[in-house]
Amino acid sequence: MGGVSPAPGPVDRDPGLQPERTRLAWRRTTLSATVAAVLAVKTALHGRASTAGAVGCAVCCALWLGFLWVAHRRIRTLASGARPPALVPRQATTAVLCTVALAVCAAVLVA
Amino acid sequence: MSDFVRNVRLWFAPEQVRDEGGTPDYRFSLANERTFLAWLRTALALIGGGFAVDQFLPDLRWAWRVGLALALLGAGVLCSLRAVNHWVRCERAIRRGEDLPASRFPALLSLVVAIVAVAMVVVVLVGWAG
Incomplete structure (x- = not known):
């Protein structure tokens, strides 16, 4: 970040590996979401098999898939070029809404 | 308050963010995105902690267990909403x-986590003695 622009080499890539670091941050975040989703499914299926438990399980899985989908799309965008575009607010909001919905599910299951 | 409402509108409107100012160095945007993801991981960890309290402390009295779990879940929700707003x-x-923008939120969150941690210690000790 020194203000000196790198000499155009044969491969145009960021020497700071910013897109790669951001991609790995998305991977870490999906991993966290997976852990939270596994705990959610465990909570949902903890009691005897019931309709409410099955519905809770399905909703948590759907939220996890939604998160995964956002992360996958963003990772594909990041991998597409040497100068990836900035994150779109709608994707950020979708990821956050999946997280919030998971917490609401948790509150319903716990209480 | 109207400022907050305007921010909420921006969450869903990518064109409006792009309208303002110039396009920055893409590395700054990516760094901002990574900070957002770090906050989101914190939120997910809090939510996972809420599930864990409910699952792995079955001997606690119902009120304590649900109270602690709901406190952690509430902190997770606040943290994730604040993540996108701050981003x-x-x-x-x-x-x-x-x-x-300067923010009071990190101090607030660490206070809440500290209080919940102390509550956990008390609960575990009381559970042991009783």
Whole structure:
């Protein structure tokens, strides 16, 4: 970040590996979401098999898939070029809404 | 308050963020995105902690267990909403070339986590004795 622009080499890539670091941050975040989703499914299926438990399980899985989908799309965008575009607010909001919905599910299951 | 409503509108409107100021160095945007993801991981960890309290402390009295779990879940929700809000504000500040927004939230969150941790210690000790 020194203000000196790198000499155009044969491969145009960021020497700071910013897109790669951001991609790995998305991977870490999906991993966290997976852990939270596994705990959610465990909570949902903890009691005897019931309709409410099955519905809770399905909703948590759907939220996890939604998160995964956002992360996958963003990772594909990041991998597409040497100068990836900035994150779109709608994707950020979708990821956050999946997280919030998971917490609401948790509150319903716990209480 | 109207400022907050305007921010919420920005969460869903990518064109409006792009309208303001100039396009910054893409590395700044990516760094901002990584900060957002780090906050989101914190939120997910809090939510996972809420599930864990409910699952792995079955001997606690119901009120304590549900109270602790709901406190952690509430902190997770606040943390994730604040993550996207702070991301939008930073993105706009970067585009306009302004200072980054200052925030009281990290101090608030660490206080809440400390209180919950002390409560856990008390609960575990009381559970042991009783």
